[in-house]
Amino acid sequence: MTQFPDAARRATEALRDLFPPTPLQRNEHLSQRYGADIWLKREDLTPVRSYKLRGAFNAMRKIRVTNPRQRTFVCASAGNHAQGVAFACRHFGVNGTIFMPVTTPQQKIDKTLAFGGQNVRIELTGDYFDQTLAAAQSFCRETSAHFLSPFDDADVIEGQASVGVEILEQLQDPPDLVILPVGGGGLSAGVTSYLREVAPSVDFRFVEPLGGASLMAALREGGPVKLPRVNSFVDGAAVARLGDLTYQRLGWATRDQVLLAPEDRICVTMIEMLNVEGIVLEPAGALSVDVLPELADEIRGKCVVCVTSGGNFDFERLPEVKERAQRYSGLKKYFILRMPQRPGALKEFLSMLGPDDDIARFEYLKKSARNFGSVLIGIETRNAENFRTFTERMDAADLAYRDITSDEALAEFLI
Numbered sequence: 001m002t003q004f005p006d007a008a009r010r011a012t013e014a015l016r017d018l019f020p021p022t023p024l025q026r027n028e029h030l031s032q033r034y035g036a037d038i039w040l041k042r043e044d045l046t047p048v049r050s051y052k053l054r055g056a057f058n059a060m061r062k063i064r065v066t067n068p069r070q071r072t073f074v075c076a077s078a079g080n081h082a083q084g085v086a087f088a089c090r091h092f093g094v095n096g097t098i099f100m101p102v103t104t105p106q107q108k109i110d111k112t113l114a115f116g117g118q119n120v121r122i123e124l125t126g127d128y129f130d131q132t133l134a135a136a137q138s139f140c141r142e143t144s145a146h147f148l149s150p151f152d153d154a155d156v157i158e159g160q161a162s163v164g165v166e167i168l169e170q171l172q173d174p175p176d177l178v179i180l181p182v183g184g185g186g187l188s189a190g191v192t193s194y195l196r197e198v199a200p201s202v203d204f205r206f207v208e209p210l211g212g213a214s215l216m217a218a219l220r221e222g223g224p225v226k227l228p229r230v231n232s233f234v235d236g237a238a239v240a241r242l243g244d245l246t247y248q249r250l251g252w253a254t255r256d257q258v259l260l261a262p263e264d265r266i267c268v269t270m271i272e273m274l275n276v277e278g279i280v281l282e283p284a285g286a287l288s289v290d291v292l293p294e295l296a297d298e299i300r301g302k303c304v305v306c307v308t309s310g311g312n313f314d315f316e317r318l319p320e321v322k323e324r325a326q327r328y329s330g331l332k333k334y335f336i337l338r339m340p341q342r343p344g345a346l347k348e349f350l351s352m353l354g355p356d357d358d359i360a361r362f363e364y365l366k367k368s369a370r371n372f373g374s375v376l377i378g379i380e381t382r383n384a385e386n387f388r389t390f391t392e393r394m395d396a397a398d399l400a401y402r403d404i405t406s407d408e409a410l411a412e413f414l415i
Helices: 004-015 028-034 052-066 080-092 106-119 129-143 154-160 162-170 186-198 214-221 244-250 263-277 284-290 292-299 315-329 345-350 386-396 408-414
Strands: 024-026 037-042 072-076 095-100 120-124 177-181 203-209 258-261 303-308 332-340 358-364 372-380 401-403
Touching (some): 004 052, 004 154, 028 292, 052 072, 080 106, 154 244, 186 244, 292 303, 315 332, 332 358
Parallel strands (some): 037 303
16 A cells, blocks of 8 residues: 555645535435436535635645645636635635636636635636636746646645545545546545555546546546647636546546536536525536436445535626536427518417427517518426427428527527
8 A cells, every 4th residue: 555545645635624524425316217216426515616625725735734834825726726716825824826717707707716715816817728728837937936737736636536535534434436536636536546555446437527528538538638729618627638647547547437418417416406405506516416317227335426516606607507418408499480470470389389488589570672680599398298290381381591509609609
């Protein structure tokens, strides 16, 4: 056994100065659905509503021991890492400079300042994160400040391993399976490094957003590679490149252990957890729960821990999340169609809708000297099968139409 488990336990003990262990809660709703013993490790309930505080605190703690004169810390982040660093700066009474893109929502800026108080200041620079990161690293070189990486740092990985320490302390026996979300890999690297040594019977699954599969790419190529494009919707896990240090601890994984979660499906999971369980999860925080349907056959009768990694969800995004969830579930569709420009045509069209169909959007502009006008219509329904009946009625009426719900370019432009 290496020294890592002992270091992880020391990091866990030190964290008790900040907050008690996050709850490990058996979820009755999910357990009944999948015929399994499913537990949620509620990292959305830390003081900063994500696990990121663990790694930031541990790295800062160890640096303060080895170099007590180091009183200036820097990070580049527009999300959970920024808030973790800010909280740790206030705890240790040191100064933090947090670089954020100029496009960062004011709500995230305000929360970071609230956690850090007088100990932190925000620097808004760069339209894109790469520009923000470069500015932060340049500042470190000029001021001899210490840069705190969000994941590719040995002390950060060690701090995130405290999640695994707590899981074993909170369960009577080791679980059969732990499901972990992956962004840069810090959480997964820490938890698996600990559990593989002290509880080798535990199996793992890793979940990445479909539009940011950096671990899958690294396993396929034999090392971290930069993704040519990243979908930023799952902002807590949308990382273009897995960390070098995290890959060293995750390179043993097989591609079969990595599951990819479509962004719109994650929205379905977020809405369900909010409406059914009253649990607020950010997109990255819902990843581990989102893949349970894919694992239904193999988890039946087993003990499964899903790490819900964060709950920093801006409720201004809720309409977008609901919209994407409805579209993925087939309960909302958008059509463009040609409607005859004659009296009674609209009334005839509306008669094609069923009793459970509701118009969510309707745009029509009558054009002179034309026989037909263009319509954009959005329809919500209670059962996805209702759309089959609706389109059959349009076909029978010989209406020219097109379903643009899944047309990414058109939907983004028109909807």
